[in-house]
Amino acid sequence: MVRLFLNNTKQVRACRSLLRSRHFRFAWASLALATCASTSMGAQIIAFYGFDDGSSSTNLLLDSAAGGSAPSTGERGAQNGAFAGTGTAPVQVTGLVGAGALSLPGNVATNQYVKLEGAPTTNTPPVLGSNNFTVATFFKRSSTAGVGASTGTGGIASLEPMVAKGNAQAEGSNVDANYILGISTITAGSPKLAADFEDFNNGLNHPITGNTTITNDVWHHAAVTFDGTTFSIYLDGLLETSINPINANSGANPLATSIPRGDSVQFAALGAMLTSTAVASSQTGRNGAFNGSLDEVRIYSGALSLGEIQTLAAAGGIGPAAAPEPASLSLLAIGAGLLITRRRHPAR
Ligand SMILES: [Ca+2]
Ligand SMILES: [Ca+2]
Ligand SMILES: [Ca+2]
Secondary structure, eight states: OOEEEEOSHHHHHHHHHHHHSHHHHHHTGGGTTOEEEESSTTOOEEEEEOOOSOSSHHHHTOOGGGTOSOOOTTOOSOOOOEEESSSSOOEEEEOSSSSEEEEEOOOTTTOOEEEOSSOTTOOOOOOOOOSSEEEEEEEEEOSSOOBOBOOSTTSOSSEEEEEEEOOSOOSSSTTSOSEEEEEEOSSTTOOEEEEEOBBTTTOOBOOEEEEEEOOTTSOEEEEEEEOSSOEEEEETTEEEEEEOOOOTTSTTOHHHHSSBOTTOOSOEEESSEEOTTOOTTSOTTEEOBOOEEEEEEEEESSOOOHHHHHHHHHTTTOSSOOOOOHHHHHHHHHHHHHHHHHHHOTTO
8 A cells, every 4th residue: 555645735735646547547557556645734733942042941841932042833832951959960961952962871860850830839730742743853863872761561561761741650540641752771771762651542562673773972862752543753854763552451442542642631841741730849750761952842732753753853963864755755755646547648
């Protein structure tokens, strides 16, 4: 089956019209199972952290909506970060993109991390949840490793969290995890990109792990997407792994309940996994620690396409050059087929 990934309603309509046409059916009979699908419709950025606005703790952690660079439509308010925990604080370092990046010290026992969604001492209703999502970031993992922690029963047994909204807390309610993106250290000496979420049915975890061993002390780009049915992770602008999560215990309508807990009230964080009760003054409610740097952290309310993820990675000089939109290529191919058909059958 051929699947054409399109980026807006107009392209989807044009694609479907071509697939219905007599010329198309004649010339492309072998591709009769072709479908038209959109990938990134509805994906809006809901938070963005560039770490470019100065080294003070306030400016370093600004969501772009609060005066940072390049805000976009769909922002869910100024979800500025705040340092939480005790001990050594994260600092601003030279950015891969823009002036700065965030360097996290990565010790779960004593060091600080970044809590998003409300001040560290208040549990205001979190707003960075979404059933469908893209979470993306540049990262440079330090050879001085962080601290791996379990994402929950049936999840990833040892993960250093980079961007996460959730922590092992309870099962089957809004204190399940919405999204967790980090580095799996299950296999010693062979860290891999990894992600997890817990579903609406009973909090079942759906872990996914990449194939490529992460090189330390080098910038990479990571992204994880859920588009309603497919959970995918991308490293340096290339697809690593994707799965269609289905909870076998979901009963009559597994697809409807095997989706991420977009209503999670666990707090989003950088360099940590937090429960719904995480507080600033201690490490209570925290698991895992990432040791290294993050830059250009982006959270979207929908799944970006491969081409869009490659564009993000290319901003840091990483991955393949952003390819032409897949839709354009597909329509070009269909158009060529149409021309050939017309030349072979001028009387039609
Ligand atoms: Ca930056
Ligand atoms: Ca849980
Ligand atoms: Ca679970």
